Amino acid sequence: MTVLVPQEQDFPRWYQDVVATAQVAENGPVRGTMVIRPWGYAIWERLEAAIDERIKAAGARNAYFPLLIPEAFMRREAEHVEGFSPELAVVTHGGGKELEEPAVVRPTSETIVNSSFARWISSYRDLPLLINQWANVVRWELRPRIFLRSSEFLWQEGHTAHATREDAHGYALRILEEVYADAMVQELAIPVFRGRKTEREKFAGAELSWSCEGVMRDGKALQMGTSHELGQNFARAFGIRFSDRDGQLRHVWQTSWGTSTRLLGAMIMVHGDDHGLRVPPRLAPTQVVVVVARAGEGVLEAATTAVAELERVGVRVELDDRVEVSAGRRIIDHELRGVPVRVELGPRDLAAGQAIVARRVRTEKEPHPLRSLAEQISRMLVDDQQELLAEATALRDERTRSARSIDEARELAADGLARLPWRVCGSDGEHRLAQAGVSVRCLVREDGKPVDDPDADGVDALVARAY
Amino acid sequence: MTVLVPQEQDFPRWYQDVVATAQVAENGPVRGTMVIRPWGYAIWERLEAAIDERIKAAGARNAYFPLLIPEAFMRREAEHVEGFSPELAVVTHGGGKELEEPAVVRPTSETIVNSSFARWISSYRDLPLLINQWANVVRWELRPRIFLRSSEFLWQEGHTAHATREDAHGYALRILEEVYADAMVQELAIPVFRGRKTEREKFAGAELSWSCEGVMRDGKALQMGTSHELGQNFARAFGIRFSDRDGQLRHVWQTSWGTSTRLLGAMIMVHGDDHGLRVPPRLAPTQVVVVVARAGEGVLEAATTAVAELERVGVRVELDDRVEVSAGRRIIDHELRGVPVRVELGPRDLAAGQAIVARRVRTEKEPHPLRSLAEQISRMLVDDQQELLAEATALRDERTRSARSIDEARELAADGLARLPWRVCGSDGEHRLAQAGVSVRCLVREDGKPVDDPDADGVDALVARAY
Numbered sequence: 001m002t003v004l005v006p007q008e009q010d011f012p013r014w015y016q017d018v019v020a021t022a023q024v025a026e027n028g029p030v031r032g033t034m035v036i037r038p039w040g041y042a043i044w045e046r047l048e049a050a051i052d053e054r055i056k057a058a059g060a061r062n063a064y065f066p067l068l069i070p071e072a073f074m075r076r077e078a079e080h081v082e083g084f085s086p087e088l089a090v091v092t093h094g095g096g097k098e099l100e101e102p103a104v105v106r107p108t109s110e111t112i113v114n115s116s117f118a119r120w121i122s123s124y125r126d127l128p129l130l131i132n133q134w135a136n137v138v139r140w141e142l143r144p145r146i147f148l149r150s151s152e153f154l155w156q157e158g159h160t161a162h163a164t165r166e167d168a169h170g171y172a173l174r175i176l177e178e179v180y181a182d183a184m185v186q187e188l189a190i191p192v193f194r195g196r197k198t199e200r201e202k203f204a205g206a207e208l209s210w211s212c213e214g215v216m217r218d219g220k221a222l223q224m225g226t227s228h229e230l231g232q233n234f235a236r237a238f239g240i241r242f243s244d245r246d247g248q249l250r251h252v253w254q255t256s257w258g259t260s261t262r263l264l265g266a267m268i269m270v271h272g273d274d275h276g277l278r279v280p281p282r283l284a285p286t287q288v289v290v291v292v293a294r295a296g297e298g299v300l301e302a303a304t305t306a307v308a309e310l311e312r313v314g315v316r317v318e319l320d321d322r323v324e325v326s327a328g329r330r331i332i333d334h335e336l337r338g339v340p341v342r343v344e345l346g347p348r349d350l351a352a353g354q355a356i357v358a359r360r361v362r363t364e365k366e367p368h369p370l371r372s373l374a375e376q377i378s379r380m381l382v383d384d385q386q387e388l389l390a391e392a393t394a395l396r397d398e399r400t401r402s403a404r405s406i407d408e409a410r411e412l413a414a415d416g417l418a419r420l421p422w423r424v425c426g427s428d429g430e431h432r433l434a435q436a437g438v439s440v441r442c443l444v445r446e447d448g449k450p451v452d453d454p455d456a457d458g459v460d461a462l463v464a465r466a467y
Numbered sequence: 468m469t470v471l472v473p474q475e476q477d478f479p480r481w482y483q484d485v486v487a488t489a490q491v492a493e494n495g496p497v498r499g500t501m502v503i504r505p506w507g508y509a510i511w512e513r514l515e516a517a518i519d520e521r522i523k524a525a526g527a528r529n530a531y532f533p534l535l536i537p538e539a540f541m542r543r544e545a546e547h548v549e550g551f552s553p554e555l556a557v558v559t560h561g562g563g564k565e566l567e568e569p570a571v572v573r574p575t576s577e578t579i580v581n582s583s584f585a586r587w588i589s590s591y592r593d594l595p596l597l598i599n600q601w602a603n604v605v606r607w608e609l610r611p612r613i614f615l616r617s618s619e620f621l622w623q624e625g626h627t628a629h630a631t632r633e634d635a636h637g638y639a640l641r642i643l644e645e646v647y648a649d650a651m652v653q654e655l656a657i658p659v660f661r662g663r664k665t666e667r668e669k670f671a672g673a674e675l676s677w678s679c680e681g682v683m684r685d686g687k688a689l690q691m692g693t694s695h696e697l698g699q700n701f702a703r704a705f706g707i708r709f710s711d712r713d714g715q716l717r718h719v720w721q722t723s724w725g726t727s728t729r730l731l732g733a734m735i736m737v738h739g740d741d742h743g744l745r746v747p748p749r750l751a752p753t754q755v756v757v758v759v760a761r762a763g764e765g766v767l768e769a770a771t772t773a774v775a776e777l778e779r780v781g782v783r784v785e786l787d788d789r790v791e792v793s794a795g796r797r798i799i800d801h802e803l804r805g806v807p808v809r810v811e812l813g814p815r816d817l818a819a820g821q822a823i824v825a826r827r828v829r830t831e832k833e834p835h836p837l838r839s840l841a842e843q844i845s846r847m848l849v850d851d852q853q854e855l856l857a858e859a860t861a862l863r864d865e866r867t868r869s870a871r872s873i874d875e876a877r878e879l880a881a882d883g884l885a886r887l888p889w890r891v892c893g894s895d896g897e898h899r900l901a902q903a904g905v906s907v908r909c910l911v912r913e914d915g916k917p918v919d920d921p922d923a924d925g926v927d928a929l930v931a932r933a934y
Contacts, residue, residue, distance in 0.1 A: 065495070088560075095609065
């Protein structure tokens with residue numbers, strides 16, 4: 001029994017339904033905005049903490065910049081203004097009056113961060129300056145979809161300034177690998193391609209953009225994080241200069257990088273199945289739910305003991321003793337929410353000194369002796385995190401195929417990623433693909449190293465339909 | 468030598484200067500907005516974590532609601548709209564077009580949260596519903612001051628729904644005591660009065676408001692957190708009803724409660740001195756800085772060893788080995804930032820097997836043997852947290868005096884809090900005081916219990932000038 005439309009039948013509908021019925025999020029009253037409900041938000045909190053830890057390990061410090069940006073700031077960098085103008089939300093009235101200068105609600109904070117950097121940086125001793133911000137941003141969306149394209153979303157955005165182009169380049173790639181790819185693989189259990197964006201796809205105002213791309217269950221790609229080399233574009237626009245060791249005044253070299261609540265969409269679309277979400281154990285707010293299936297002598301006590309023992313070994317556990325609701329109904333809810341492990345306990349199990357253990361990554365249920373339950377489940381959680389990653393890797397590999405021509409790539413993109421030599425594709429091919437709703441997600445090298453020269457041997461375009 | 472205007476001479480100027488020179492925050496380009504710099508933000512992160520832990524212990528779960536609220540929502544509750552209208556920032560354009568309905572940038576989220584609650588609540592089984600949100604809010608300020616009154620600030624706002632008035636009442640007071648007062652005392656080392664707001668001072672849309680009030684070094688009061696009983700006002704405006712055990716449909720009873728980056732202002736104005744900030748050890752991002760005063764054989768190694776030992780005992784420590792900058796200059800900076808303990812190490816100290824230890828809460832410096840440094844400092848940090856609380860308590864007690872008349876209360880409010888029987892003051896007295904720029908911060912009872920009936924015996928008005 002399931003309450004969801006099967007993925008095979010209608011993936012977008014399945015996505016919408018699972019987000020709603022698992023109580024992850026819902027639409028807000030202003031078009032394109034969303035309410036992130038407690039279950040969804042608790043997953044986000046854990047993901048945020050995991051990313052934040054990696055960002056700090058990479059030497060960046062958190063700060064906070066204003067939500068409202070003078071409209072003139074957005075206009076200072078030509079490509080940036082062009083990229084964002086159609087998406088801006090504009091505040092024209094404040095404190096009961098029309099404002100002399102309208103303010104935009106930040107779509108990203110390059111301009112306002114750099115107006116501070118211009119004051120903070122004067123010497124090479126101030127570099128590198130590595131700053132990160134956790135914040136909400138607003139980009140008006142015409143075709144909104146929760147987590148994937150919402151008019152407001154939560155994200156982190158890093159902004160850094162360096163003395164040399166090489167240092168900025170190295171840092172942009174370090175974030176891509178050590179922060180984003182690592183968190184996506186280790187925490188979200190999602191393997192990602194790391195690659196370079198084409199000129200067409202790069203960030204407005206960047207010289208070069210890098211991204212992590214995931215493959216969803218429907219074969220579409222999702223950009224999960226980006227890291228940009230901004231060159232000296234913003235440094236010139238905002239006058240960010242430093243006196244170098246030789247006493248010369250020079251413009252800084254910059255990066256910016258971001259990832260967002262979109263990652264929740266990735267988690268849903270990579271791991272979710274026809275029964276609901278499957279939350280990776282490392283991110284699950286509740287890793288184990290102990291269900292009192294039916295009331296009976298000693299059952300609640302045994303369940304409470306199991307909960308205490310699981311807590312003792314560091315497992316995040318929840319007791320479900322709502323026996324007034326049918327066990328079947330409650331089990332469906334826990335499956336929908338994607339709680340990694342469910343322990344069912346009733347009078348008959350207790351008499352046999354065992355409990356039924358259901359692991360969300362698999363389908364089977366198995367009895368386990370109550371005595372050693374906590375230790376066993378503790379190990380299962382580690383294994384199941386790996387199992388999800390293995391499944392997602394198999395999915396990605398199965399859906400990623402080689403193409404030798406633009407037409408073949410377009411066809412393969414109907415339900416997966418096509419790997420097409422960039423020399424075969426090129427900007428013209430990219431343009432043709434775009435007309436069919438297919439894009440070059442990023443450029444990768446066969447040996448996995450970053451693409452220095454797109455036109456070199458062995459550079460492939462990853463071609464796909466994308467969210 | 469100091470870089471700050473003494474507090475005695477010009478407190479507002481001192482505040483402004485210390486915020487700037489300690490690199491805590493600075494003004495943003497849109498009037499009244501602020502940039503929270505890494506040192507200030509790292510203190511906020513720790514405070515946020517401490518408050519969040521207590522909120523979760525009180526059973527509330529975090530969620531996230533949209534920044535943008537349809538203008539019509541704000542109008543549904545009469546007092547609420549009246550209270551906030553003059554402060555609203557309004558988005559009139561989005562995605563390059565004029566919006567059909569303008570959206571306000573949330574000044575607080577009662578209306579949008581309650582539009583969700585109306586969908587989430589249907590039965591008594593859904594109650595109590597205890598939700599918290601960490602977010603930015605915008606209230607247009609005509610006389611902005613960083614942290615104290617800024618057009619945008621960061622805060623948490625709790626929103627709850629209960630089956631009975633009593634349950635809502637109890638929860639509002641629980642948050643005031645177990646979350647706010649406890650965090651303020653234990654983490655910020657600031658003693659606070661807990662009391663009931665007068666009709667004049669209560670939150671727009673509440674039936675009853677409670678607050679925590681602190682006393683600053685200049686004798687002014689600062690409202691540091693509020694907890695409101697909303698009655699059924701929003702439940703009626705948004706149609707939030709539940710079927711009770713007896714099958715009857717009833718409106719829920721609600722609370723809301725918030726505290727904000729204002730607390731950073733409190734920390735600065737209660738603990739700061741003429742040398743700069745004094746950050747309570749529990750909140751200090753860096754608790755100890757080990758300063759290599761001058762280069763010399765083995766000095767850097769000894770300093771590095773001290774850092775490693777401090778880290779081993781769980782102390783947050785930073786190494787300052789910038790010997791190219793004079794030690795005096797660096798010491799002034801660490802004092803300005805309010806790092807709780809400074810360890811100075813030079814060739815002569817090393818030869819004597821000791822380091823100079825300066826505790827920010829006191830003025831003296833003392834030599835300590837290098838051997839036992841980590842353990843000693845670990846104890847000092849605990850003691851100094853208490854010392855700050857003791858000092859702040861002495862300050863508050865000294866500045867809080869009894870008054871027998873409205874005139875006397877007004878005079879005492881020139882540099883402190885006056886405690887005036889509410890029966891002597893009353894609404895008329897409150898009105899007279901307001902004309903002199905003095906307000907009733909809250910009503911308290913002599914026995915410290917919550918004020919049920921303002922007109923009862925032994926209820927005092929705390930009268931003060933306030934931020």
